[in-house]
Structure formats: C-alpha cells, structure tokens
Amino acid sequence: MALLHERLVPVHDEVVRRNPGEHEFHQATREVLESLGPVVAKHPEYADSEVISRLCEPERQIIFRVPWVDDSGRVQLNRGFRVEFNSALGPYKGGLRFHPSVYLGIVKFLGFEQIFKNSLSGMPIGGGKGGSDFDPKGRSDAEVMRFCQSFMTELYRHIGEYTDVPAGDTGVGARELGYLFGQYKRITNRYESGVLTGKGLTWGGSQVRTEATGYGTVFFVQEMLHARGESLEGRRVVISGSGNVAIYAAEKVRELGGTVIAVSDSGGYVIEDSGIDLELLKDVKLSRRGRIETYTQERGNGARFVATGSIWDVPCDVALPCATQNELDGTHAQTLIRNGCSVVAEGANMPSTPDAVKAFQEAGLLFAPGKAANAGGVATSALEMQQNASRDSWNFAYTEERLRMIMLDIHDRCLTTADEFGTPGNYVAGANIGGFTRVADAMLAFGVV
Incomplete structure (x- = not known):
C-alpha cells in the first residue's frame, strides 16, 4: 500500500472513522488519495480549502x-x-x-x-x-x-x-x-425522458448505449497500444463476465482483429481457443438469461467449461476484468504476468485489488483503471441526455464515433496529466488527478457549499 502525503493522512483517517465497516468505500477513497500527493504538493490550496475532505463526503x-x-x-x-x-x-x-x-x-x-x-x-x-x-x-x-x-x-x-x-x-x-x-x-x-438513461430505443434511448461500456473499454485499450506503436490485431483476449460489458467488449475486440478466448459467469468460465462464438453467447446470456455452461453444451467441440479455478489462469495477451469489484487479486495478477499478459483494462468498477494493481505497475504492464477505461457507458448516457433535451435522435455510426472520440480524449488526458505531475505512463495517477482537478476547481468556485 502506497504512502499518503502527510496532509492527506487525516483525510483518510476521517473517512474510515466516519464510515465504519464500509471496506469498498475505504479502498476506493484511499486509491484516489494515494494519487493526490503531487497535486497537494504543487497546489496546496486544495488541502487548505478542505475541498478533498468535502469531496469524500456525499452531498x-x-x-x-x-x-x-x-x-x-x-x-x-x-x-x-x-x-x-x-x-x-x-x-x-x-x-x-x-x-x-x-x-x-x-x-x-x-x-x-x-x-x-x-x-x-x-x-x-x-x-x-x-x-x-x-x-x-x-x-x-x-x-x-x-x-x-x-x-x-x-x-x-x-x-x-x-x-x-x-x-x-x-x-x-x-x-x-x-x-x-x-x-x-x-x-x-x-414524459421526462432525461430522468433515466439506458432507455429503449423506441422511448427515448440512445443508439450504442447498450454497447458503450464494452466498446469504450476496448477503444481505450487500442489507444494504449497505439501509444506504444502496437494494436489489438492478433491478440488473445480473456474477459471476465458475460453481461453487456463483457459481450460488447468481446464484439469490439473481434472487430479490431483480436480473438476472445475465454468469458465467465458466477458458475465458471468457458475457453475456446479459436474464439468465442458471440452470436451464441448473446443468445444464451442476453436473450435467455442462461448460464455460461449452456454455451459449451450447445457449442459442442472446441469449447470447454471450467467450474473451478479462475479465468485469470488462462494465458492471454490482454485481460479485461468486466464482472465485479475485487475479482482480480494479487495472486491472479502474478499468474497473468507469468503467462505473458501485457495489457489489463478494467471494464468493471474497481475489479482489481490494490495488490493486483501494484503487481501490474511494477511489472510494467499497461494498466487502465475503471474510472478511465469504462467511462464510455456514462459518456454515452450523457449523449442520451443531450438527445432527450433537444428531442433529437442520432444514428448508430454517429453516436459510436462520438463515443470513440470521448475515449480518445480520456486516454490523452490521463497520459498528459500523468506527465504533468511526474508519473509518466501511469494511467491510475492520470485518471485520478485528471478527474479530481476538474471537480475540485468547480467546488472551489462555488465556495463552501
């Protein structure tokens, strides 16, 4: 666990004291606070104003x-x-x-x-x-x-x-x-369409919203690879989960030339070396709300169901945890590293434990935290709100291109911010600091409210 800047230690201690037993919340706040040391050192007004403490307390x-x-x-x-x-x-x-x-x-x-x-x-x-x-x-x-x-x-x-x-x-x-x-x-x-997002297309919903989180995660991965002069072409990809995020991440991976070889649900995982059949997977998981084991029963030869162990035991080039929080721990991370994985991007919210994140960063993997990599879902929800406010409806291609450009902007902001605060290439620091400064500056402008 990284050390906190001395001015942030009391902030963290107060979060733990005021929110007893809420371990996931403690983990999430500490992960952000660990990144803010360079910000406080460079801009002490953030600590002087107690804006960080206020940010950790819900309105x-x-x-x-x-x-x-x-x-x-x-x-x-x-x-x-x-x-x-x-x-x-x-x-x-x-x-x-x-x-x-x-x-x-x-x-x-x-x-x-x-x-x-x-x-x-x-x-x-x-x-x-x-x-x-x-x-x-x-x-x-x-x-x-x-x-x-x-x-x-x-x-x-x-x-x-x-x-x-x-x-x-x-x-x-x-x-x-x-x-x-x-x-x-x-x-x-x-008929207040803008009060909910993710709605059906016939009653105010947006094209691409269903696919957005998965697509956005893969757009982010592609940008990380492009920054190194590489691409997803020919990469073997493992994705945990088999809901909307996982399935549409798999769809975009296939479109960009990668091969998804394993997906999972709470009952186990499926491996198919030649690539998961996405049409069958969608039918089983999205249409019939069935179990992942059904996929192997209907797919036949080539697909194997594994009820024990971890999907992170499957050797791959790219790992996309898209299931739930803290699903990928330090032991899983070491297995992925030993098996040659070079990219991890979080499609779920905080699916990697602090030990796993530390292992990925020490090994020099490209690691994208969820608050950056899976932001495509909420970004497209905001696009849905725009359409509702203007009584407009955009086609799939236009909305997807808006999503892609937003993910490119997020990627660039993470890299630029990480460089600015002395942590080049660190997407965790870039995401935390980049997200923090925009909110904190607005809070300072509003006064103590």
Whole structure:
C-alpha cells in the first residue's frame, strides 16, 4: 500500500472513522488519495480549502424500504439506496444496481468512483449511484415489475433531469428500466425522458448505449497500444463476465482483429481457443438469461467449461476484468504476468485489488483503471441526455464515433496529466488527478457549499 502525503493522512483517517465497516468505500477513497500527493504538493490550496475532505463526503445519502408482493401473495421487503455524491459539474449521474450484495458501502464506493469517471468524460454530469439488495435472478417478470414500481414510488421524489439521472447497472437492464420509467411517468404525469438513461430505443434511448461500456473499454485499450506503436490485431483476449460489458467488449475486440478466448459467469468460465462464438453467447446470456455452461453444451467441440479455478489462469495477451469489484487479486495478477499478459483494462468498477494493481505497475504492464477505461457507458448516457433535451435522435455510426472520440480524449488526458505531475505512463495517477482537478476547481468556485 502506497504512502499518503502527510496532509492527506487525516483525510483518510476521517473517512474510515466516519464510515465504519464500509471496506469498498475505504479502498476506493484511499486509491484516489494515494494519487493526490503531487497535486497537494504543487497546489496546496486544495488541502487548505478542505475541498478533498468535502469531496469524500456525499452531498446526500438516501436509504428507504421497498415493500412488494411476490407471485404467491407474500409480502417481501428490500432496502433501497441512492447516494447523491457530488453535483459540482452537473446533475448526479450513475447507475442502479440490484444485487444481494448491495449495501451502503458498495453504493458509496460506486458513487465515489463515478465522480471521477464522469469528470474525465468531459461531460457536464456529477457523480451518484444507487440500487437495492433485491435479486432479480429467478424472479418472474411480474415480480420484477412490482418491485421496480415500489422502488420508484420512493425514488421518484429525489430524481429529475436537472437533479439526478439514474441508469442501469448490474441487475438493471432494459426490462427493469422500462418498469422504472413507466412508474415515474405515472406518478409525475410527465414524459421526462432525461430522468433515466439506458432507455429503449423506441422511448427515448440512445443508439450504442447498450454497447458503450464494452466498446469504450476496448477503444481505450487500442489507444494504449497505439501509444506504444502496437494494436489489438492478433491478440488473445480473456474477459471476465458475460453481461453487456463483457459481450460488447468481446464484439469490439473481434472487430479490431483480436480473438476472445475465454468469458465467465458466477458458475465458471468457458475457453475456446479459436474464439468465442458471440452470436451464441448473446443468445444464451442476453436473450435467455442462461448460464455460461449452456454455451459449451450447445457449442459442442472446441469449447470447454471450467467450474473451478479462475479465468485469470488462462494465458492471454490482454485481460479485461468486466464482472465485479475485487475479482482480480494479487495472486491472479502474478499468474497473468507469468503467462505473458501485457495489457489489463478494467471494464468493471474497481475489479482489481490494490495488490493486483501494484503487481501490474511494477511489472510494467499497461494498466487502465475503471474510472478511465469504462467511462464510455456514462459518456454515452450523457449523449442520451443531450438527445432527450433537444428531442433529437442520432444514428448508430454517429453516436459510436462520438463515443470513440470521448475515449480518445480520456486516454490523452490521463497520459498528459500523468506527465504533468511526474508519473509518466501511469494511467491510475492520470485518471485520478485528471478527474479530481476538474471537480475540485468547480467546488472551489462555488465556495463552501
């Protein structure tokens, strides 16, 4: 664990004291604070103003109960969250996660990361996050609808296109967003398209939004390689997860000449040396919401399912962790390094532990943190907000090109900022500092609020 600048030690200590037991939030804040030493040394006004301390404290934390009735007539109870973390650059913006692991610490870690990610995108959006410990897996459409309607019955009073704009995340896809938007429209009697992003294309959604996080991650990888005079052509790629991020990252890798040889879900992983069949994978995981093992059963010869061990045991040139937080630890990192991996880019939020990040950096791998590499999703959400505000609709090619240019700008800002603050080639420092300075300067301009 890196040492903190002496003026940042009390900031970190206060975060831990004020947020007991929220380990993911502690990890996320420390990772940023470790990068800010050169900033404080060069610009002490950031420490003098306590803007860093204020940045680590959410502007608003909302917790509420979500009662709903299951198909057997029994009343169920879940807990809902919305952390409106920072609005210095625009309305709070960040997804909703429905998963049994969700608690306040997870939502705060995600919201904190979102501040810097949204800042790096260059778009006028602040940072927030929300969700519930509700698990949509195994629930009927009717049960999911009743839960979403109950969730929105409380959430609606806290959101709006100029206030807070949620989107989807783990467990919240097109089905859930449809139910949420329908209830918001019913309660408010307004067709306020810009209040949610990730919507269906027939009711205010944006082209490329479904693909954006995965595509953006791969655009970022391609730029890292271009900076070294290389490309994705002919690279063997391993991707954890098999949801939207992983599948569309795989699609863009294939388009740019790479070969995805392994993907995973919570039950294990699939290896196919000749390349994963993306059409079958989409059918199994996105259309049928099946398990990854089904892919091997239907694919036949050449595809192998592995229920034990780790997908990071598979030798590759490029690794894209696209599943969940802290899925790739120091041991996995050492395995990837030994097996010749040269690029790691985070498609998920904080999927690499601090030990893993340290190992990658010490080994000289190209490593892109999630707040830079996976910013394409929220950037395209901001493009969706632009279209909603202007009552416009852009085609796929135009929107994808906007996304590509945003990811190129993020890459260049990370490299330029890292150079400026004495850490050349360090994408973690570049992302943290580049995201921080834009938000902090706005906060200083607003005074103590």
